[in-house]
Amino acid sequence: MTKAQKDQYWLDCIQKCRVSGLSDYAWCHQNGISTSSFYYNIKRLRRKASAVPASVPKVVAKQEVVPVHYNELSETKIVTPNNPPDSIAIRLEFHGIVMAISHGADAAMIRATLSALQQLC
DSSP: OOHHHHHHHHHHHHHHHHHHSSOHHHHHHHTTOOHHHHHHHHHHHHHHHHHSOOOOOOOOOOOOOOOOOGGGOOSOOOOBTTBOTTSEEEEEEETTEEEEEETTOOHHHHHHHHHHHHHHO
């Protein structure tokens, strides 16, 4: 039996034991496996797994859900060279519907839009 086959054998045994609903002792006794071998291989496989570096996932833009309190919107528009009035400040997507609010959007229009959306919910 190769090392990989041995690892797979013990991994299968551990998984079968843990989903059986039996205690480790009862499962090992039922399957003719000594508990010392069982626990040794759990420890060995855990040590081996911790030595393998985890793959690093690609960084994806984090999306957060934040409450929008539209009654608190002021009438002030902030326009700077970095935020031209027609650039998108907020983009909302829900069930295939997209709503984009530009930096230069009128507060009354935002309030009316959010109020209309609230009526749909």
